[in-house]
Amino acid sequence: MIVGRSVVCHRQYVSAGGFVSIATQSPPTEPESDLAAPSPAPAPGRLHSLRRFWPYLRPYRGPLVVATVLAIIATVTAIAIPVVVARIIDGPIARRDIDGIVGPIALVLVLGMLEALGVWGRRWLVSEPATRFEITMRAKLYRKLQSLAIARHDAWESGQLLSRAVDDLSTMRRFVAFVGPFLCINLVVIPVGLLILFALSWEVGAIFVIVIFPLGYLCNRFDRRYSVAARRAQDQSGDLATTAEESAQGVRVLKAFGRGAFFGARWTAQARELQKTELEKVRLDATLWSALVGLPQIAVVFALGYGGYAVVHGTMTMGTLIAAITLANLVQWPIIATGFLLAELSNARTAADRYWEIIDVPVDIADPARPVVPPEHIIGELRLDGVRFAFPRGKDDTAVEPVLRDVSLRVRPGETLALVGATGSGKTALLNLIPRLYDADAGVITIDGIDITSLRVADLREVVTIAFEDPVLFSASVRENVALGDPTATDADVRRALDIAAAEFVDELPWGLDTRIGEQGLSLSGGQRQRLALARAVLNREGTATRGRIMVLDDPLSALDVETEERVQARLRAALSGVTTLLVAHRPSTAALADRVALLADGRIVADGTHEQLLRTNTRYRELMGGNPNQLYRKSGDRAGELS
Ligand SMILES: Nc1ncnc2c1ncn2[C@@H]1O[C@H](COP(=O)(O)OP(=O)(O)OP(=O)(O)O)[C@@H](O)[C@H]1O
Incomplete structure (x- = not known):
């Protein structure tokens, strides 16, 4: 507009x-x-x-x-x-x-x-x-x-x-x-x-x-x-x-x-x-x-x-x-x-x-006047306290209801927390607040007790890595796409990241890591694109004291089949042990793999616990996950019947 x-x-x-x-x-x-x-x-x-x-x-x-x-x-x-x-x-x-x-x-x-x-x-x-x-x-x-x-x-x-x-x-x-x-x-x-x-x-x-x-x-x-x-x-x-x-990008839909x-x-x-x-x-x-x-x-x-x-x-x-x-x-x-x-x-x-x-548009997400220097070792405790957020108003000047009203949440160091909520409940909005792609209107978000707004934006984004559901690939080689966040990464680093993301298909591409993808390159399937975007997010995160200590994943595996998703999740856990992960989950299979699940509804976290606990105790959660617990466990592949 x-x-x-x-x-x-x-x-x-x-x-x-x-x-x-x-x-x-x-x-x-x-x-x-x-x-x-x-x-x-x-x-x-x-x-x-x-x-x-x-x-x-x-x-x-x-x-x-x-x-x-x-x-x-x-x-x-x-x-x-x-x-x-x-x-x-x-x-x-x-x-x-x-x-x-x-x-x-x-x-x-x-x-x-x-x-x-x-x-x-x-x-x-x-x-x-x-x-x-x-x-x-x-x-x-x-x-x-x-x-x-x-x-x-x-x-x-x-x-x-x-x-x-x-x-x-x-x-x-x-x-x-x-x-x-x-x-x-x-x-x-x-x-x-x-x-x-x-x-x-x-x-x-x-x-x-x-x-x-x-x-x-x-x-x-x-x-x-x-x-x-x-x-x-x-x-x-x-x-x-x-x-x-729009016509060029959406040509498939139009046709x-x-x-x-x-x-x-x-x-x-x-x-x-x-x-x-x-x-x-x-x-x-x-x-x-x-x-x-x-x-x-x-x-x-x-x-x-x-x-x-x-x-x-x-x-x-x-x-x-x-x-x-x-x-x-x-x-x-x-x-x-x-x-x-x-x-x-x-x-x-x-x-x-x-x-x-x-x-002249003011830069609203800017570095603070006196930024806090992040500690050499980030433990990875993520906290949200009373967070409120509304998208900016539209041109018709109608009031915009806040998407998040009063979100309080703690993700422990090294924990994987799945965020579940109805479509449009504000999960993506919440995730975007953590690397400050948007700023909260009220409340505080801290990492190891440090208010994220007191850090330099670049420092914060070193600590927080994000992968989106809709993976954006650039017109460049696989290597360049994966190493986007770290141009100094070696081929070995890129390969390790691809391995964690179960992106073995890269070896089948005509020129391997050098294959050009993106708008002017080879077309990939949705799941393949997602795995490359995930590899980009996990690249070189292992063994570093600050980089990528917090991972924010906006359902980045939604296009994968359940089996591949579990494989990727298992590799992520092994490779990124100690990394705090906040993960949007739509499928029971994804939620079941997390340490804990938080349910977002009406702009608040209304329940949290393990997937199994919430299935038993929370009707809303059960409905979101698709029905009765027995069916759900059957849907989650290997874990079928675990609790039935
Ligand atoms: N850029 C935007 N400007 C204004 N409103 C937006 C914007 N992006 C999303 N919204 C609205 O904010 C609400 C929350 O959107 P959000 O994308 O966070 O939901 P979600 O829980 O991630 O949904 P889904 O599960 O479908 O991905 C929705 O009602 C959406 O229409």
């Missing part, structure tokens, strides 16, 4: 979600004032969001200033050429002095060469700073996205992020390389051209200024209307990217349910909306362009009329008239180009707004 369908929509969300209003957030003044830094009050002004990029451009100010000066020189020399030509016509040519022509012609040649050199120098100097700037800003955006709480990501459409990271920053690069410098150049060249025109003939200069005067008003009006349309177009293009991504046409219709409708906005932009642009082209032409016609009259009556020389008209034509170009530059300025401004909207 959010970042973007429109500015309005975005702001609604911001206020609804309790996020600090993005629009009123403000800038880091230095590149180093990085992501978590609170922002000072914003400075007003329509170019404010563009000005905020200055600290990142400052290192390149030398080449950028030289490039702009070169471009000014190139344009001014182009304007100077007609003046020299006028002098040649009125001077040596009028006097029929052939020898006297050579010098001025050489000057025209030098001016022409200077112009060419200026054009070349500008392009050459500007390209590297502009592309480096783009890379820096992309890296900053990436770091910011990584630093944000999952709740923020939940609220954003991936297409919107994609279009900001790719399209908006390309627009900014164009602004730095071309639009910005040429706007500066025009600010110099147009007045200089008009001054020379005045110097040649103040009457022609005056005609020109009077006729093009309304352009100032038109440009201002255009800018206001165009920037609104530009913002809408960029947001709509983000929506389109989201639909394209299976025959909903391809439905998504196609949605895609076309969004494309039409974008087309409407683009047409609106083009119409605004066309109106301004016609004025930018037409008014100077009218000025030239008036100047020609007046100049012709003056030449006939001997108050102006032919050379001056030719120079004035040529100059007027030359000054036209920067004026006409202003239309394009203003449109690009609006695009750049809205791209900058969209960029800062992400960067």
Whole structure:
């Protein structure tokens, strides 16, 4: 939904979600004032969001200033050429002095060469700073996205992020390389051209200024209307990217349910909306362009009329008239180009707004001011006391009921505790609080008595390892996917982790550990993917005093058959003895393998004990596990009939 369908929509969300209003957030003044830094009050002004990029451009100010000066020189020399030509016509040519022509012609040649050199120098100097700037800003955006709480990501459409990271920053690069410098150049060249025109003939200069005067008003009006349309177009293009991504990712579902046409219709409708906005932009642009082209032409016609009259009556020389008209034509170009530059300025401004909207989101899960250093040896006692948690509000601003109201739970060092609850009861939410993917609204979570919010986030995530039910694999080799959390892991480490996760199938893959998997690689079954994700979680956890002392497993074996699940569980226990494990369990077979089970209902832990105890004593638990205890034990494979 959010970042973007429109500015309005975005702001609604911001206020609804309790996020600090993005629009009123403000800038880091230095590149180093990085992501978590609170922002000072914003400075007003329509170019404010563009000005905020200055600290990142400052290192390149030398080449950028030289490039702009070169471009000014190139344009001014182009304007100077007609003046020299006028002098040649009125001077040596009028006097029929052939020898006297050579010098001025050489000057025209030098001016022409200077112009060419200026054009070349500008392009050459500007390209590297502009592309480096783009890379820096992309890296900053990436770091910011990584630093944000999952709740923020939940609220954003991936297409919107994609279009900001790719399209908006390309627009900014164009602004730095071309639009910005040429706007500066025009600010110099147009007045200089008009001054020379005045110097040649103040009457022609005056005609020109009077006729093009309304352009100032038109440009201002255009800018206001165009920037609104530009913002809408960029947001709509983000929506389109989201639909394209969802259709590509969900192609199987769409095909299976025959909903391809439905998504196609949605895609076309969004494309039409974008087309409407683009047409609106083009119409605004066309109106301004016609004025930018037409008014100077009218000025030239008036100047020609007046100049012709003056030449006939001997108050102006032919050379001056030719120079004035040529100059007027030359000054036209920067004026006409202003239309394009203003449109690009609006695009750049809205791209900058969209960029800062992400960067200004406060980092709510940040390191404490004075972090506690974790002890060298973590025993692994996990406690939750009175934990309360609600997901952030949606854009409709409806109140959100807390998922967890008052959760108190203790997992002893080395214990495996299965968390059981009805679907939607908040098990995943609870697990996500432990590595601080979300923060609890109230209550305390401690590891060995240390409040997790007093640890550096990176330290906490060293201690807590998580594996999700929905395994995410990247477009990389098996080895790279498994060693994601520890790039220093050896092949032996990777193999041991794969062994614990019963991922022997890797040996059957065409290139073993080197087989490329993920979106652009080999497709794996759900169970195979889960085992690789589990191997990633358990990699290198053995024998370390702090790393992965607490494992949080969100039903990571749900896609395995009962027999494989038991095998994996047994290996996990043996390899990770001493590791405290909190495990979401949906199946009796999973719960039965845990040391203890806690039942989550109505936002609280309503019962805990062993699987067998709860089956006997707790109706809710028994219902969740699928019926009567005898049936349940039969379902849990080898343990069938143990208690019957
Ligand atoms: N990002 C989110 N924003 C808002 N609400 C959410 C979000 N994720 C989950 N919820 C809601 O919070 C509640 C708890 O979700 P959670 O995923 O923790 O349940 P669960 O017990 O893990 O469910 P399951 O067993 O089906 O995996 C559900 O009602 C769900 O709709």
